[in-house]
Amino acid sequence: MTAGRQWFKAYYEYARHGESPEVYNLWTAISVVSSVLRRNVWLDQGRFILYPNQYIILVGPPGKVGKGTALGIGKDLLKNVEDIKFMPDSLSREELIRRMSHAGSKRTGIPATATIVSSELSSLIEPSGLMMVSFLTDIYDGHGKWEYSTKHQGRDPLYKPLLNILGATTPSWIANGFPVEAIGHGFTRRTVFVYGDEPPKLYPFPPALDERLRDKLIEGLNEIAELKGEFSITPEGRKKYEEIYHEIYNSNPEDHRTEGFHWMKKNHVLKVAMTLSAAQSDSLEITDRHIGKAWKIIQMISTDMSKAFSAVGKYQHASDLERIYGEICKSGGMTETEIYSRNYASGDVQEIAKILQMLKAMGRVRTVKKVGQDPVVLPVAE
Secondary structure, X not given: OOOOOXXXXXXXXXXXXXXXXXXXXXXXXXXXXXXXXXXXXXXEOOOOEEOOOOEEEEEOOOOOOOXXXXXXXXXXXXXXXXXXXXXXXXXXXXXXXXXXXXXXXXXXXXXXXEEEEEOOHHHHHOOOOHHHHHHHHHHOOOOOEEEEEEOOOEEXXXXXXXXXXXXXXXXXXXXXXXXXXXXXOHHHHHEEEEEOOOOOOOOOOOOOOOHHHHHHHHHHHHHHOOOOEEOEEOHHHHHHHHHHHHHHHOOOOOOHHHHHHHHHHHHHHHHHHHXXXXXXXXXXXXXXXXXXXXXXXXXXXXXXXXXXXXXXXXXXXXXXXXXXXXXXXXXXXXXXXHHHHHOHHHOOHHHHHXXXXXXXXXXXXXXXXXXXXXXXXXXXXX
């Protein structure tokens, strides 16, 4: 795989014959390319430098949609690129700081860059909770130096830290395990939560991965890892980005819980565009096609992102509401008796009735009543 490489196209062919949603494979591929680029490339935005690193979290029901499989395919490729520094997927904030401080230093001139691939986001966040979330938020932008002071051990400096995260979790853990103070703020503004809830196809006996394609992908990643320097945006690319920039500010967030991410789309688009350009050629040039494609990729996951936070909020039955709504949509409609029978463990008759009433008030379902028949609850087409 040389100049003119089509790395993302090859990755799609490599990963697609499985039960992981295509959107999982796409964002895993973006994470892999971001990890090999590290701090070696950047985009000067005038008042700040933008690096291609990403925090990407695959979100979906447990055991159904191959979150861990998607992560595993990406990590396997990364293991074959020299100098990718993996951090453990379960560790405390202090341990992560210590390990990153050993990954690079000002004395050696090596930046403290690292990658975390965690099949359970809870393993990364829970040991230190909000303190870990705050640290991850602090180092996301890749500022030149970050210092951590302790009473007994003195200072623990990080030289040019930059971290890539590829993780997975469930909506229920986000609601019950993720620090509620972080929702809608710094960390979730910077993180791409990629939601999926259905396999694209069922594979009782999935085919083996293509070793020939794997070799080509690894070869391409090692080429990409050699890129160094500043990205430039073509005049057409700048015009396209200006259109998208104004579109972001002239629109409203889809959900208040993803409002922070909405306003950060302007940066996420450029980060994705950098990876698309690097995966295609060595030019370090971002064109209008890269910008336009990156915007489509961002918009693709924006609509469903609120589902990742479906159980977050003061309404105690939020997760049940989303689950019941999903059942109604998947079935194409259910009788009220079927809904009560299937969800008796979620609440009594009055509580289930309130959930249905809320769905109707939200305009997401409607009830059809016929004389002598059980009322049918139908999803309302969006």
